[in-house]
Each structure stands twice: as structure tokens, then as C-alpha cells.
Amino acid sequence: MSKSDRFFDQEHIWHPYASMTNPIPCYTVISAKGVYLKLKNGKNIIDGMSSWWSVIHGYNHPLLNKALKKQIKKMSHVMFGGITHPAAIALCRKLISLTPKKLDCVFLSDSGSVAIEIALKMSIQYWQSLGQKRKLFLTIRNGYHGDTFAAMSISDPKNSFHKIYHNLLPKNLFADAPVSSFHDHWNNSDIISFQKIIEKNSHKIAGVILEPIVQGVGGMNFYHPTYLKKIQNLCQYYSIPLIFDEIATGFGRTGKMFAFEYANVIPDILCLGKSITGGTITLAATLTSRKIADIISECETKCFMHGPTYMGNPLACAVANANIKILNTNQWKIQVSNIEKQLLKTLSPLINHPYVINVRILGAIGVIECSRLINMFLIQKFFVNNGVWIRPFKKLIYILPPYIISMNELNKLTNVILKAFDHNSLFL
CATH class of the missing domain: 3.90.1150.10 (Aspartate Aminotransferase, domain 1)
Structure with a gap:
């Protein structure tokens, strides 16, 4: 320089x-x-x-570069409101085929933090459509979900990245992070903190959100898969949407295509990003179930109130398709x-x-x-x-x-x- x-x-x-x-x-x-x-x-x-x-x-990578060059000759971007295109359709098909059958509705965006914001908004609008104004989210300490405001509010409030904003953020619920590490024996006392909070506040909780197995920059902790199973059981019992943030861990990083596969559990909403395009260009996706999508779509506004300008960007979708093609080998x-x-x-x-x-x-x-x-x-x-x-x-x-x-x-x-x-x- x-x-x-x-x-x-x-x-x-x-x-x-x-x-x-x-x-x-x-x-x-x-x-x-x-x-x-x-x-x-x-x-x-x-x-x-x-x-x-x-x-x-x-x-x-030559295959990723080829996909970018091929797409840019057609168009680099077009608005997604009222318009669709082959690259987005192909990508959503691939994402649905990669993820559990339950997750069959895809909302595309342009960054991981935005994918998290979308997931939280989906949960809030889901309950509003059911006539309930729930706004609290339950998560665990040592988590990190992004730097936008709602994402910061569900990241550990003592995390040095966000503590200066603590008094300005929405107040959410934080359970103790599990102590049983990925390779240790499961200790059932790990679930006690979470269980007490969800039992006391189940009527106010809009959603539960976690980074499955691997907590990112909140501490890089790897926790026991049984914890996820216990969390899913509690969410199902209280009929609370379960959100998984796989933005960092998705697409093979942990040894599974998605980290939640270690626990054999399925979320109601799944957030993906980072390596979705092989690191070539920014893109993210929030997947949810048909049930949640339909209930949101029957609310007062008759639609989900979110629409990023670069949603479904053709260039990003095209290279994401090539990236998944490589992964599928x-x-x-x-x-x-x-x-x-x-x-x-x-x-x-x-x-x-x-x-x-x-x-x-x-x-x-x-x-x-x-x-x-x-x-x-x-x-x-x-x-x-x-x-x-x-x-x-x-x-x-x-x-x-x-x-x-x-x-x-x-x-x-x-x-x-x-x-x-x-x-x-x-x-x-």
C-alpha cells in the first residue's frame, strides 16, 4: 500500500x-x-x-466465477417485487431440497443479520395473525446473531460487541448457556435454566432462537446435541416457533451440512448466509414452514411486511446455485x-x-x-x-x-x- x-x-x-x-x-x-x-x-x-x-x-473458484460471468451477461440485478427469475427459482428449489421437508417457504435477503431480523419479524407477525401481541424472544447466553438492532437484542447483552447499546435494545429473555460440551457426557441440569424461563413466560414468548451446536463469536463454544433435543421438546410442548441461526455453521462447516443434524431436530425457521455463495457475494435466506407462512399471509396486511431492495439478486442466486452444485458432489x-x-x-x-x-x-x-x-x-x-x-x-x-x-x-x-x-x- x-x-x-x-x-x-x-x-x-x-x-x-x-x-x-x-x-x-x-x-x-x-x-x-x-x-x-x-x-x-x-x-x-x-x-x-x-x-x-x-x-x-x-x-x-472456476465454477463459481463461470456462474457469475454467465449471469452478468443476462442481468446483474432486477427487483424481486412482482418479478421473478430463473436463478432465484433454481436456488429456492435447491435450498428446499437440502433442508428438512418441513421448511418449504424461502425468503431471500442480502445479509445474515437481515435474515435474523426477518426470522424475528416472521415470529412476531405469526402471533399477531393469531391475535396475540407477543414480542419477547428466548435464547441462551454467549450467543451472537448479528449487528443490526433486533439481532443485537438476542445476542448476549454482556457481549463486548453490544453492551454499549444494552439500554437501547428491546429486552429479551436469556437462559444460561449449556455447560455440557459437544464431546462430553450430557448433564441434565443444563436445561433447568431454560426450562424455568419458558415455563414462566411461555404466553409471552414469540420465538426461541439459537445457534445450533456452535456458538460463534459470543465465545466459540460447542455444546451437547441433547440440549437441542430438549429445547425442541419444550418449544413443541408450548407451541413456540424454534429458530435456528445457521448463518455461520451451515453448508458443512461442522462436518454436517447443517449443525442441527447432530441432534436430529428440525427448526420452524432457519436462517442461512455467509457460505451460501461460497464467499463470492453477499446473500442470505430465511426458510420457514408452510404453516407459519400461511398464517402470516392471512394477517390484516395479507402479506409479510419486508422487502430488501436486493432481495433475490440474480447474480448472487446464480453463484449460490453453483456453490450448492459443488457441495452436492x-x-x-x-x-x-x-x-x-x-x-x-x-x-x-x-x-x-x-x-x-x-x-x-x-x-x-x-x-x-x-x-x-x-x-x-x-x-x-x-x-x-x-x-x-x-x-x-x-x-x-x-x-x-x-x-x-x-x-x-x-x-x-x-x-x-x-x-x-x-x-x-x-x-x-
């Missing part, structure tokens, strides 16, 4: 979760191919983050399984390091929970100097590599992480 560009970026461009007065330096990426990001200085670094969960097949199952085995082998020994509290691995997700805060500026520089892109937060170092990563490339990622723990200066 030239001095003038670097100055302009720091002075005028606001990056995610960053300060304008004291920004962490940014690295200029000029191109990307496979698992590599090419920096302005010519250095190639391995992307261990899949651009925040999304680039599952790597960068510049099932090569991802072998890739993710190999990543998981390698992460277990290379990262598990860190549990004995004095700075490490826990090491968690599931599918193509590896998490190291540290006992000390991480010096973001220094560790980011350390990772880039050693040829990898890993972006920790708070006390967590985690990687989400593209499924296509080779074992040699994955070894480089993990070896650099191991090397980081030899440097006390990288921790506060």
Missing part, C-alpha cells in the same frame, strides 16, 4: 470493529487464489479464516473430516500450555481459548510475517480454513499458531 493510500485508509475508511482514532493497521490484498491472499508487497499468505466463515471452496465431507483430524492432531497438545484454558475442534473449526487477552496488533503482525492470516478476538485464537486447504497448508497454519505461544509479548 502506498503512503497516500495508507493515510487515506486510516483517515477516512472505517473497518469492522475498529477505531478511527487508533486503528489497527490493515494489510492490502490485491488478489486471492485458492487458500492464498496476495498482499501488495507480493507476499502470499494462507487464509485461515475463509473470510469470516464464507469462502469454503477457496478464492477464484459431497467432496466437502472428506475435506472437512480430514481438516478435523489434522486439527485434533496438531492443536490438541496446546491444552498443556500455561496460557491455554481449552482447545475445541469440530469439523473445520479449531479454537484455542487463552487465559490471557491477546495483543491484536502484535499477533496480527506476527501471523502475517509468518505467512498466514488469522484474526483472533479477545482471548480466542480460532481458524476456519477453506475446505480445499491441503494438509501441508493446514500444517503451516497450525505451526504458526504453536509458534505464537512461544512469544509472551503477543499476550497481555
Whole structure:
């Protein structure tokens, strides 16, 4: 990056979760191919983050690029109000075929946070159509569902991302997060907090929302599948819609196409995003049951009151179709399984390091929970100097590599992480 560009970026461009007065330096990426990001200085670094969960097949994938080029020759965008098009129809067919039979109505949008907002609005409008003005949502602590207002209101109120807005957000209900981890024995006491809240407030709750199995940046916790089964049983007993946020975990990241498959449960509303297009362009989807869609459609307005401008964007739908076509070859199952085995082998020994509290691995997700805060500026520089892109937060170092990563490339990622723990200066 030239001095003038670097100055302009720091002075005028606001990056995610960053300060304008004291920004962490940014690295200029000029191109990307496979698992590599090419920096302005010519250095190639391995992307261990899949651009925040999304680039599952790597960068510049020829089939995804081909789908984009083919579609853009026809049209890049057209409004979805009163108009439909082949790419959207094909995508919705594919989404319905990938998900449980119960989920047969698809609402497309343009980002994960918006998909969550739509799910919450669906739940509220569902109850309004039934003559009940329910507005409370029940979830668990340590969750994260996005940065828009309703999404923040169902994310952990003590989460450092959102606590400054706490007094401005709608008040919702939070149960204790389950303690039984994915690989531990189930402890039935985990459900007590949730059960007490739903029993006391069932007549006021519009919906229950969870990140299935894997809680994202709220703490990167992996909880026991039995917890989801217990939650579904309670939601069915009290006839409360169950919403699953699979925006981060959907499309194979955990080793299943969708994380809820580990518990053999089915939500009433399902939110998808991030890797839906293979990380090429923004798109999201909210799927629901025919029952909920029909009840909403019979309300006073006779329609669902939401309509993003870029809803059903043809370019995004076309590349999402190509992405799902790649997934349908099932090569991802072998890739993710190999990543998981390698992460277990290379990262598990860190549990004995004095700075490490826990090491968690599931599918193509590896998490190291540290006992000390991480010096973001220094560790980011350390990772880039050693040829990898890993972006920790708070006390967590985690990687989400593209499924296509080779074992040699994955070894480089993990070896650099191991090397980081030899440097006390990288921790506060």
C-alpha cells in the first residue's frame, strides 16, 4: 500500500470493529487464489479464516466465477417485487431440497443479520395473525446473531460487541448457556435454566432462537446435541416457533451440512448466509414452514411486511446455485473430516500450555481459548510475517480454513499458531 493510500485508509475508511482514532493497521490484498491472499508487497499468505466463515471452496473458484460471468451477461440485478427469475427459482428449489421437508417457504435477503431480523419479524407477525401481541424472544447466553438492532437484542447483552447499546435494545429473555460440551457426557441440569424461563413466560414468548451446536463469536463454544433435543421438546410442548441461526455453521462447516443434524431436530425457521455463495457475494435466506407462512399471509396486511431492495439478486442466486452444485458432489465431507483430524492432531497438545484454558475442534473449526487477552496488533503482525492470516478476538485464537486447504497448508497454519505461544509479548 502506498503512503497516500495508507493515510487515506486510516483517515477516512472505517473497518469492522475498529477505531478511527487508533486503528489497527490493515494489510492490502490485491488478489486471492485458492487458500492464498496476495498482499501488495507480493507476499502470499494462507487464509485461515475463509473470510469470516464464507469462502469454503477457496478464492477464484472456476465454477463459481463461470456462474457469475454467465449471469452478468443476462442481468446483474432486477427487483424481486412482482418479478421473478430463473436463478432465484433454481436456488429456492435447491435450498428446499437440502433442508428438512418441513421448511418449504424461502425468503431471500442480502445479509445474515437481515435474515435474523426477518426470522424475528416472521415470529412476531405469526402471533399477531393469531391475535396475540407477543414480542419477547428466548435464547441462551454467549450467543451472537448479528449487528443490526433486533439481532443485537438476542445476542448476549454482556457481549463486548453490544453492551454499549444494552439500554437501547428491546429486552429479551436469556437462559444460561449449556455447560455440557459437544464431546462430553450430557448433564441434565443444563436445561433447568431454560426450562424455568419458558415455563414462566411461555404466553409471552414469540420465538426461541439459537445457534445450533456452535456458538460463534459470543465465545466459540460447542455444546451437547441433547440440549437441542430438549429445547425442541419444550418449544413443541408450548407451541413456540424454534429458530435456528445457521448463518455461520451451515453448508458443512461442522462436518454436517447443517449443525442441527447432530441432534436430529428440525427448526420452524432457519436462517442461512455467509457460505451460501461460497464467499463470492453477499446473500442470505430465511426458510420457514408452510404453516407459519400461511398464517402470516392471512394477517390484516395479507402479506409479510419486508422487502430488501436486493432481495433475490440474480447474480448472487446464480453463484449460490453453483456453490450448492459443488457441495452436492459431497467432496466437502472428506475435506472437512480430514481438516478435523489434522486439527485434533496438531492443536490438541496446546491444552498443556500455561496460557491455554481449552482447545475445541469440530469439523473445520479449531479454537484455542487463552487465559490471557491477546495483543491484536502484535499477533496480527506476527501471523502475517509468518505467512498466514488469522484474526483472533479477545482471548480466542480460532481458524476456519477453506475446505480445499491441503494438509501441508493446514500444517503451516497450525505451526504458526504453536509458534505464537512461544512469544509472551503477543499476550497481555
